[in-house]
Amino acid sequence: MTKRLNQLVKKIDTSTEEKILAAAKKVFVRKGMSGARMQDIADEAGINKALLHYYFKNKEKLFEVIFVEAGNRLFPKINEIFNSDIPLFEKFEKFCDEYITMVMDNPYLPLFVLNEINQDPEMFLEKLWPNTAKPNPSKFLAQIEAEVKKGTIKKVSPMELLINLIINGCFPICC
Amino acid sequence: MTKRLNQLVKKIDTSTEEKILAAAKKVFVRKGMSGARMQDIADEAGINKALLHYYFKNKEKLFEVIFVEAGNRLFPKINEIFNSDIPLFEKFEKFCDEYITMVMDNPYLPLFVLNEINQDPEMFLEKLWPNTAKPNPSKFLAQIEAEVKKGTIKKVSPMELLINLIINGCFPICC
DNA sequence: ACTAATTTTGACTAAACGGTTAAACCAATT
DNA sequence: AATTGGTTTAACCGTTTAGTCAAAATTAGT
Incomplete structure (x- = not known):
């Protein structure tokens, strides 16, 4: 009886590993x-400290998981968005929309x-870059060049523009 | 002979306190x-660890000195610039010029x-804000309102504009 | 119900760290 | 030369911290 209940609860409850990951991310x-x-x-996970080392070898390994996950969320589909075929200004809109939403949640x-x-x-x-789809800035760069020639935007370095978008997203609302 | 030389060296050499502060800032x-x-x-200062506690009570106090100094360099004369009577766009120029110069050095x-x-x-x-000249955003705000009405710039929140300037200055050249 | 495997825990260890102390050092004064 | 006061050091102390381990608890298979 209690066994079946426990099994059920276990399935409903988040697993220990998930609790650890959530706690580790937060801290x-x-x-x-x-x-x-x-x-x-x-403490945050509500478990014994030794259990951390049972699921993840050491602090560094646990951190690595969180860091990579965070990085992949922060630089989500930047390349997918900016390498795609949609017009430049739609790229900006799409990027800002997805990015700022994410930052507001995190x-x-x-x-x-x-x-x-x-x-x-x-x-x-070593750990983040390889997991990310490699950038192919040529298309993005070409689009910017085109807009510059049309006179719709001023001459800017594509990389600086991207960095500005990323950085500005850090403080979308606060203060 | 060596005494006189030591005295001379002592005067020429940067003082221990200065060496500590420089090392602490770096680290x-x-x-x-x-x-x-x-x-x-x-180690960075080339001295014994106990000497740190001789000049500064503890890690927290030493950090405080560095933090306040860093803060006062980062938010240097923001208010002085933005509260001054010069036109808005000159303020931007002056701010960017001084700020980016500082960031490139640090x-x-x-x-x-x-x-x-x-x-x-x-x-x-508690520690940084009180040492800074309090902001008087009214003038800055009024200038922005004026430019918005003239149509020279889009409608923006003055605070967001300031933050953008500060944040963008973080990555003026790199990458 | 019994056993084996897995999961979880409390108690512990070794190293790192911030901080203290007493003694040594050194220049200036007498 | 001896004394004094500020400076610097080596050795040490107590605490914190990451990590370990064996035993307890729980789960799963028979």
């Missing part, structure tokens, strides 16, 4: 790698990712 | 409060300050 994103404590994550995410990339740029290149 | 700005190690700062500063404010907003309000 890491808020405090950063060096500021986060394994004990805090365990306010601390951009600063977190930006900061951790700053702390350890190699990890970004 | 704190790079690694953040939680990531910085007192030993690293001591690339890690904006992200550092932004991040630490995020970690402990109260410290910002």
Whole structure:
């Protein structure tokens, strides 16, 4: 009786791994790698600290999972959007819409990712970049060049424009 | 002989306090409060770790000095510029010029300050804000309203405009 | 109901870290 | 030369922290 109930509850309840990941995300994103404590994550997940090491080898591995997930959410389908065939200004709209929505749901995410990339740029290149669809800026660049020649926009560096979009999205509403 | 030489060297050499502050700035700005190690700062300054506590009571106090100094450099004379009587677009130019120059000299500063404010907003309000000339946005706001009515610029929130200027300055050249 | 495998825990360890202390050092004064 | 006061250091201390381990609890198969 209780067994069947437990099984049912187990299926309904979020699994331990999911609880850990949710807790780790919350703590890491808020405090950063060096500021986060394994004990805090365990408390947040409502489990024993040793269980963290049972599911994830060590702090670094657990952080890596969160960081990669956060990065893939922050730079979601930037390339998919900007490499696609839709007109440039529709790209801006689509990007801003999706991006700002995401930032509003995860306010601390951009600063977190930006900061951790700053702390350890190699990890970004090794762990995040390979998982992302590689950029093919040629199309995006060509579209910008075209608009510049038409005179619809001023001459800008495509990369700077992208960075501006990403950075400005960090503070869509606050203050 | 050596005594006189030492005296001379002592006067020529930067003082210990200056060496500590320079080292602390370098380490704190790079690694953040939680990531910085007192030993690293001591090593960077080329001194014993205990000497840090001789000049500054503890890590928190030393950090505070660096944070306040960094903040006062990052938000330098924003108010002085934006409260002044010069025309709006000259304000933009002056601000961008001074600000970007500063960021180029201290690339890690904006992200550092932004991040630490995020970690402990109260410290910002208690330690940094009081040392800054209070803002008087009314003039700035009025100027923007005027330009909007003239049609020279689109309708924007003055605060958002300021934030955009500050944030965009974080990545003036890189990438 | 019994057993084996999996999951979870409390207690523990070793290292890292912030901070303290007493002694050594050094220039200036007498 | 001895004394004094500010400066610097090596050694040390207590706490925190990531990580370990064996035992307990739970689950799943028979």
